[in-house]
Amino acid sequence: xxxxxxxxxxxxxxxxxxxxxxxxxxxxxxxxxxxxxxxxxxxxxxxxxxxxxxxxxxxxxxxxxxxxxxxxxxxxxxxxxxxxxxxxxxxxxxxxxxxxxxxxxxxxxxxxxxxxxxxxxxxxxxxxxxxxxxxxxxxxxxxxxxxxxxxxxxxxxxxxxxxxxxxxxxxxxxxxxxxxxxxxxxxxxxxxxxxxxxxxxxxxxxxxxxxxxxxxxxxxxxxxxxxxxxxxxxxxxxxxxxxxxxxxxxxxxxxxxxxxxxxxxxxxxxxxxxxxxxxxxxxxxxxxxxxxxxxxxxxxxxxxxxxxxxxxxxxxxxxxxxxx
Amino acid sequence: xxxxxxxxxxxxxxxxxxxxxxxxxxxxxxxxxxxxxxxxxxxxxxxxxxxxxxxxxxxxxxxxxxxxxxxxxxxxxxxxxxxxxxxxxxxxxxxxxxxxxxxxxxxxxxxxxxxxxxxxxxxxxxxxxxxxxxxxxxxxxxxxxxxxxxxxxxxxxxxxxxxxxxxxxxxxxxxxxxxxxxxxxxxxxxxxxxxxxxxxxxxxxxxxxxxxxxxxxxxxxxxxxxxxxxxxxxxxxxxxxxxxxxxxxxxxxxxxxxxxxxxxxxxxxxxxxxxxxxxxxxxxxxxxxxxxxxxxxxxxxxxxxxxxxxxxxxxxxxxxxxxxx
Numbered sequence: 001x002x003x004x005x006x007x008x009x010x011x012x013x014x015x016x017x018x019x020x021x022x023x024x025x026x027x028x029x030x031x032x033x034x035x036x037x038x039x040x041x042x043x044x045x046x047x048x049x050x051x052x053x054x055x056x057x058x059x060x061x062x063x064x065x066x067x068x069x070x071x072x073x074x075x076x077x078x079x080x081x082x083x084x085x086x087x088x089x090x091x092x093x094x095x096x097x098x099x100x101x102x103x104x105x106x107x108x109x110x111x112x113x114x115x116x117x118x119x120x121x122x123x124x125x126x127x128x129x130x131x132x133x134x135x136x137x138x139x140x141x142x143x144x145x146x147x148x149x150x151x152x153x154x155x156x157x158x159x160x161x162x163x164x165x166x167x168x169x170x171x172x173x174x175x176x177x178x179x180x181x182x183x184x185x186x187x188x189x190x191x192x193x194x195x196x197x198x199x200x201x202x203x204x205x206x207x208x209x210x211x212x213x214x215x216x217x218x219x220x221x222x223x224x225x226x227x228x229x230x231x232x233x234x235x236x237x238x239x240x241x242x243x244x245x246x247x248x249x250x251x252x253x254x255x256x257x258x259x260x261x262x263x264x265x266x267x268x269x270x271x272x273x274x275x276x277x278x279x280x281x282x283x284x285x286x287x288x289x290x291x292x293x294x295x296x297x298x299x300x301x302x303x304x305x306x307x308x309x310x311x312x313x314x315x316x317x318x319x320x321x322x323x324x
Numbered sequence: 325x326x327x328x329x330x331x332x333x334x335x336x337x338x339x340x341x342x343x344x345x346x347x348x349x350x351x352x353x354x355x356x357x358x359x360x361x362x363x364x365x366x367x368x369x370x371x372x373x374x375x376x377x378x379x380x381x382x383x384x385x386x387x388x389x390x391x392x393x394x395x396x397x398x399x400x401x402x403x404x405x406x407x408x409x410x411x412x413x414x415x416x417x418x419x420x421x422x423x424x425x426x427x428x429x430x431x432x433x434x435x436x437x438x439x440x441x442x443x444x445x446x447x448x449x450x451x452x453x454x455x456x457x458x459x460x461x462x463x464x465x466x467x468x469x470x471x472x473x474x475x476x477x478x479x480x481x482x483x484x485x486x487x488x489x490x491x492x493x494x495x496x497x498x499x500x501x502x503x504x505x506x507x508x509x510x511x512x513x514x515x516x517x518x519x520x521x522x523x524x525x526x527x528x529x530x531x532x533x534x535x536x537x538x539x540x541x542x543x544x545x546x547x548x549x550x551x552x553x554x555x556x557x558x559x560x561x562x563x564x565x566x567x568x569x570x571x572x573x574x575x576x577x578x579x580x581x582x583x584x585x586x587x588x589x590x591x592x593x594x595x596x597x598x599x600x601x602x603x604x605x606x607x608x609x610x611x612x613x614x615x616x617x618x619x620x621x622x623x624x625x626x627x628x629x630x631x632x633x634x635x636x637x638x639x640x641x642x643x644x645x646x647x648x649x
Contacts, residue, residue, distance in 0.1 A: 038511040039482075153601040183374035184538065185598045185617075188582035192597055210512065213584030240586070254516040255586045256507075258544025258568055265516035265545075271481055272511075 001027040001050070001088075001172055001204065006063030008049055017275045019045050021228040021283065022299065023063075027172060032198065032205040034215040034236075037225035038251075040272060043208045046225075047174050049073075050206075051088060052080045067172070086116065089165035093177035095157035099149040105160055106145030109133070109167065116168045132163040137193055155186035159193070166197065173198075176208045191218060212255055216240055224248045227273055227283040233302060234309035242321065244311040246288050249321055282314070290315045328398075329500060329532050330363040330386065335395035337378075337385050341606060353606045355381040356392070357556040360633070363500070368526060368533045370547030370564070372540060372579070376605050377553040379536045383502050386534070387419060388412060400499060417447050420493035424505035426485035430477035436463075436488050437473040443495045462491040467521060483514035487521065494525070502534045507542060519546060540583050544568050549639070552576045555605050555613040558633065562640035572642040574620040612645065620646060 008020040133141035253266035270287035560573040
């Protein structure tokens, strides 16, 4: 999957929201790419665009989304529909709202499977459904099939969602905050499972999250987003040990941990800009301590500063970084 | 000897489960089951646990927003469960709450000035002009300015709205501020600002905080003492360094291990992944409530006998059969 120069605006009654401002990245085969940023930075808009699921008031001004030889933005919708759900699956944040409360788990799974296995009868499909549930390490798949979603815990519901997402043997899974709604001990279980499944099935995963701890544990590479653009892209080790973009540095410094006890916490001055009237040039420039005139004129492109480490900044801080 | 502000003794809060055609009590959810702990004046007391562990119910009982079934809550020496409505109103002045989502705690139809004025009009005889003056001072205290007095909450960012909630909570100079997930709905860099503010206010005004959260990073950063709850019971209580550097209860250990870390220490051990789900508080396991998931299960005693809180040091108690009294 490769996303190139994606520009998306939303037209609302209050004006135009300049949501995505030239987003570009690649998800490599078999890797977990983290898409990280704060609320409203365009993480979810990007993922929706990738599946052609943007609402009607969205306007795609430019960009290409290449996946297995198709440009998903140029294809007809019925062609996209063949890829969506089959080759690319999604896992959303709140498992309870992804399941229909009035149907049993088994019925919902079989409904989906009917699309992928049109020639099999109900009996065969039941068997496949149980296999898929067992794959997500749900105990006693048979009895879970006859339960309603509310009879399952959050962790079990998310496993069912994963079974649905994997039932078509996709090559890419987009996971939008998959564990945010879960308790930490359950989150740890689900994460370990996601890792095992990814390795076993050779999946590529695009993990959308604001949880930097999660990124460090699960991702191979990370794309940091700010106000509609990717500002830095590198492997996990580099992002956490040698962040280059002033925003990435600010973000990492703001994470609260016990090690910082007694110190005043660092934070990024100012506020996330309104995307109705985004700042010109680099959208981070009003908050950036390293701002130079060029930052206000033209948006910086991602530049490779060292092998496989891309930064969009005209004035990369020269002093070394460490987490205070 | 430090002064105790809140002394909770053997507190039980049970919620009846009603069922059947002719509604009758079919059982109880034991949300808080025999909890004893104390909060000292001027300290930050962290209460951690997963959903359903009873931490919010405990705070609500402390405010008497739910009626406990038995036990005692001594607040500054007065037993909250024995006093009438009139004196309760007086005491409530001294305890204020800041909730998770500031936009749900603020009234979208009221300007900021009037929201901060509410506790002042309810509890004092200040004139309108005095109230405006006080509201302005409070906003300054939380890092906002007079221009925010006349705004509606939708005009504020999440961080600003939470600051207004904090200002309102401090309006009557309370003795205890209950912070229920105060930073959980905020973005990382805003979280840091709010925590800086909370810590600064606590030091400057000598406030006592009861901090309820599932964010262990926040607790480790700011709390002086910590209690870990599991299914309505205290699993372990101790100072922050005891809990975080040397957890005694297997649940505390697993909980700390489960959190994905931004800067892993080189000494980080292999992650402990607990089996199974959190049992329902309506039918908690027998014996030690954690035994169904415990990685250090030592035998029938865990299943059959409920462990009492055992004293490990002057500041630390743990409820686990691994430790003999």
